[in-house]
Amino acid sequence: METVVDIHQLKKQFGSKAALDDVTFSIRKGSCFGLLGPNGAGKSTAMKILTGILPADGGSVRVFGLDAVRQRQAVQRQVGYVPQEITLYDKLSATDNLKFFGGLYGIKGGLLKTRMDEVLRETGLLDRANDPVKTFSGGMKRRINIACALLHQPKLLILDEPTVGIDPQSRNHIFDMIRHLRDSGVTIIYSTHYMEEVEALCDDIAIIDRGKVIAQGHLQDLFDHFAQKAVYLETDRPFHPESFASIKKSYTRDRGWVLETDQPLSVMRSILDRNEADQSLKINAIEMVKPSLEDVFLSLTGTSLRD
Amino acid sequence: MKNIVIKEFKLMIKEKGNFFFLILMPLLFIVVFGSIFSQTASSTLIVNIQDLDHSAASQAFIKQIGQLKGFQVKEDSRSSVSSEIQKIKKGNLSSLVVIDKGFEKGLRNGQGMIHFYKDAAQPASTAPIQAILQNMSAQYREQKLAQSLQAGGMSPQQIGRTLAAPLRIQPVEENGSRFDFMSQIVPGYTVMFVFFIMNSMVRRFFQEKESGMIARIQGTPLNPLSYLAGMWIPSFISVLIQCTVLLACGYFFYHLHLGNPFAVSLIVICLALCGTGLGLALALIVRSENQGLGVTQLLTLGGAIVAGLWFPSDMLPSFAQKIGYFTPQYWAMSGFQDVMIRGAGLGSIWKNLIILILIGLAGLALALIRFKPFVRSAAH
Numbered sequence: 291m292e293t294v295v296d297i298h299q300l301k302k303q304f305g306s307k308a309a310l311d312d313v314t315f316s317i318r319k320g321s322c323f324g325l326l327g328p329n330g331a332g333k334s335t336a337m338k339i340l341t342g343i344l345p346a347d348g349g350s351v352r353v354f355g356l357d358a359v360r361q362r363q364a365v366q367r368q369v370g371y372v373p374q375e376i377t378l379y380d381k382l383s384a385t386d387n388l389k390f391f392g393g394l395y396g397i398k399g400g401l402l403k404t405r406m407d408e409v410l411r412e413t414g415l416l417d418r419a420n421d422p423v424k425t426f427s428g429g430m431k432r433r434i435n436i437a438c439a440l441l442h443q444p445k446l447l448i449l450d451e452p453t454v455g456i457d458p459q460s461r462n463h464i465f466d467m468i469r470h471l472r473d474s475g476v477t478i479i480y481s482t483h484y485m486e487e488v489e490a491l492c493d494d495i496a497i498i499d500r501g502k503v504i505a506q507g508h509l510q511d512l513f514d515h516f517a518q519k520a521v522y523l524e525t526d527r528p529f530h531p532e533s534f535a536s537i538k539k540s541y542t543r544d545r546g547w548v549l550e551t552d553q554p555l556s557v558m559r560s561i562l563d564r565n566e567a568d569q570s571l572k573i574n575a576i577e578m579v580k581p582s583l584e585d586v587f588l589s590l591t592g593t594s595l596r597d
Numbered sequence: 598m599k600n601i602v603i604k605e606f607k608l609m610i611k612e613k614g615n616f617f618f619l620i621l622m623p624l625l626f627i628v629v630f631g632s633i634f635s636q637t638a639s640s641t642l643i644v645n646i647q648d649l650d651h652s653a654a655s656q657a658f659i660k661q662i663g664q665l666k667g668f669q670v671k672e673d674s675r676s677s678v679s680s681e682i683q684k685i686k687k688g689n690l691s692s693l694v695v696i697d698k699g700f701e702k703g704l705r706n707g708q709g710m711i712h713f714y715k716d717a718a719q720p721a722s723t724a725p726i727q728a729i730l731q732n733m734s735a736q737y738r739e740q741k742l743a744q745s746l747q748a749g750g751m752s753p754q755q756i757g758r759t760l761a762a763p764l765r766i767q768p769v770e771e772n773g774s775r776f777d778f779m780s781q782i783v784p785g786y787t788v789m790f791v792f793f794i795m796n797s798m799v800r801r802f803f804q805e806k807e808s809g810m811i812a813r814i815q816g817t818p819l820n821p822l823s824y825l826a827g828m829w830i831p832s833f834i835s836v837l838i839q840c841t842v843l844l845a846c847g848y849f850f851y852h853l854h855l856g857n858p859f860a861v862s863l864i865v866i867c868l869a870l871c872g873t874g875l876g877l878a879l880a881l882i883v884r885s886e887n888q889g890l891g892v893t894q895l896l897t898l899g900g901a902i903v904a905g906l907w908f909p910s911d912m913l914p915s916f917a918q919k920i921g922y923f924t925p926q927y928w929a930m931s932g933f934q935d936v937m938i939r940g941a942g943l944g945s946i947w948k949n950l951i952i953l954i955l956i957g958l959a960g961l962a963l964a965l966i967r968f969k970p971f972v973r974s975a976a977h
Contacts, residue, residue, distance in 0.1 A: 341816035343976050363818040371816040375809035379604065381611040386604070393600030394817040 292319040294354055294446055294477045295340070301348035302335050302501075309335045311501040313349070317479065317494070322472045324492030324509075325481040326583060332501040333481040334374055337450045340479070341371040353446065367395065370444030374451040376431045380424040384415060384434050387423060388441060395442035402441070409437040412467055429460025436464065440471075447471060448479045453487065465491060485583035497587060504590045516589045517581030521549045521557050524575040534560055546575065554578050601819075601827025605801070609831060615797055619839045623790035624846060627782055631851060634778035641669045644726055646694045647678050652701035654709075658733070659696075665729060682714055691719040692726055707741070780854065783847030784933035785906040787840055788926050791872045792897040794836050798876035799889030801828065802971075811975035825968055829877050829961075836869035856936035860943050864932045867953035871925045874960030881967035900926040928952045 295317040302310040310332045317323040325333050338344040340351055342362040351358035353365045378387050385406065392402045410416040413433040415426075423431060436452060449468070453461045468491055472478055480491055488495055489509065496506035505512055518539075523529065524546035531540035531549055536557055539550040551557045558576055565571040587593075609615050644662055648655045663670040673681070684690035695712040703709035713730055715723040739760055746756045805811050805828075814824060844861065847853035855861050875896070883889040901907055903917050904926035910918050921927040932949035935941035 338812070338816075338976060343812050343815045366816060366818045369816070371813065373809055373813050373816075377809045377813040379608060379810075382604070382607055386607060390600060390604045391817075393603075394814065394819045396818070 294319045296352040299349040315496045321493045322478040324488035324495035327498035331498045368445045370439035370447045372439045372449045391438035392441040413437045429456040450481045513581040517585040519554045520579035526572045598823040598827045605831040626786045648696045649698040650700040654701035655696045692723045779851040787843040788929045789901045789906045795876035795893040799880045802880035803886040806975040832873045840865040860936045868929045870957035871953040874957035878960040878963035881971045900924040
């Protein structure tokens with residue numbers, strides 16, 4: 291497995307507050323890596339250190355085998371960074387903004403024009419290329435914000451909360467762009483506090499809370515390790531979970547019950563068998579509960595990610 | 598760097614406020630104050646007279662005042678002396694000359710009397726009238742002396758020699774053909790408004806910082822010094838354009854005498870370096886945009902007063918003039934006036950140029966020192 295990013299015992303202190311405390315993780319080449327955590331967890335700080343915007347107080351960051359501090363410019367040439375804020379010149383057109391950002395990476399002339407056309411097509415904004423950015427919707431601004439980081443064809447794209455405050459259509463457009471980039475071999479770091487986005491896009495994740503990485507790995511592995519398996523049952527009759535030995539914990543949700551167990555299939559079989567035998571349950575629905583990152587986060591921290 | 602320069606120029610053009618503050622407003626000031634002061638230069642003082650004597654002597658007296666250049670006699674026979682005095686008390690009239698009844702008779706026996714009523718709050722318009730009245734009184738005295746000497750048997754030549762003053766004053770205007778109020782107003786407001794570039798530099802840097810653009814640019818391979826230079830150069834060029842437009846307007850519309858164009862150009866370049874160097878330093882030193890705008894107002898308006906941009910600095914108290922020597926505005930203004938009014942060349946203004954360059958370089962050096970902390974604060 292080839293890694294493109296290796297972060298080892300990264301530290302960052304803001305006054306008395308530890309923004310990053312011994313953060314360690316690595317990212318596989320060609321993967322979409324999700325950095326998940328609540329607001330203020332340290333995600334943006336980690337992204338900024340990775341791109342050379344902020345200096346670290348300790349630890350090491352290697353990108354494509356290069357030291358991100360000593361070989362900063364060499365790293366920056368291969369990295370595209372999309373900050374959380376929409377950092378565009380509102381009064382200038384999309385084209386002018388792209389020209390500016392392209393110039394920062396030394397792209398000019400015919401290549402710049404070709405790349406501008408390509409990224410405008412990818413973002414679906416080719417027809418608005420000459421309009422001032424201030425006339426764009428929030429979603430369109432977000433798309434151009436990403437496009438500015440793609441002009442130099444980075445091998446690693448870092449996206450910090452790229453979908454904050456946008457409409458579903460733009461969000462889907464951004465998701466399609468990210469999937470397309472990943473399919474074309476670009477490694478992606480996707481920082482967010484939206485669990486659904488990580489679940490929809492990412493292969494590997496690290497969960498960060500209060501400056502510490504509290505879990506990391508392949509998405510399915512995290513579910514297997516940290517999310518409690520469960521069965522959801524909806525019935526019109528009284529139900530007594532204690533009568534099933536393998537149910538560890540139960541509680542009501544919506545119109546039914548959530549039955550936590552390490553053997554969901556076995557529990558489902560037992561319920562169906564009993565119902566078939568004595569017709570004591572009139573079952574409306576029975577299904578396995580799909581684990582979520584919310585469950586993982588809850589299991590690890592005891593608090594909800596949205597708290 | 599070229600990339601940053603182009604972007605900044607595009608933003609400058611889109612920002613209409615820049616055009617207003619750097620070009621339109623100083624032009625407006627030049628036009629308005631130019632009109633006011635050119636009117637002042639050509640205007641005449643009104644001498645309000647009430648003739649209570651109505652004699653040949655009083656009429657001759659009034660006629661003599663009316664013939665003086667720059668004075669115009671106004672007699673209002675319908676109004677009474679008391680009502681005119683009331684007007685002075687209320688500030689509606691600056692002065693009144695009352696030729697008392699019996700003036701002619703009084704002249705004959707050496708007791709002619711006129712009263713000069715004046716508003717103490719308006720010395721600028723009453724002092725010249727009082728001076729001509731005293732001058733005329735002196736003339737009457739000379740006439741009386743001449744008559745006495747003639748009666749004593751002296752010839753007109755002897756009388757002339759006796760009454761001749763031992764001191765003669767010969768006014769010589771060395772640069773009279775070149776000086777007019779526009780030689781004060783055009784360079785004055787040009788220099789003053791150059792320093793308003795500091796406002797737009799402070800605003801631009803804080804816009805870049807607060808929008809997160811500086812942080813984002815830090816994540817690119819751009820050399821930080823290229824960024825700093827890219828932000829400075831457009832301001833420098835815009836000041837050159839500003840000065841060129843304002844001085845050209847003075848030259849074409851008000852016939853401002855520019856003097857040696859090469860020397861004027863060098864002053865403009867050094868002034869641009871000075872104003873934008875200070876602007877760059879200020880933008881990177883202050884903690885907020887408002888603080889930067891406040892400091893700019895203080896430096897620009899305070900400097901304009903003590904440096905003699907609004908009126909000649911020799912009209913100021915000496916301590917204020919001394920403060921003026923510490924402002925770049927003073928050296929720019931005196932350089933302009935030396936070239937425009939006194940016909941000076943490079944040899945006479947080198948000190949002004951060096952002072953402006955040194956202040957500008959000091960600003961740039963300070964900006965370089967402050968750039969890292971500024972960028973660091975922008976990263977959060």
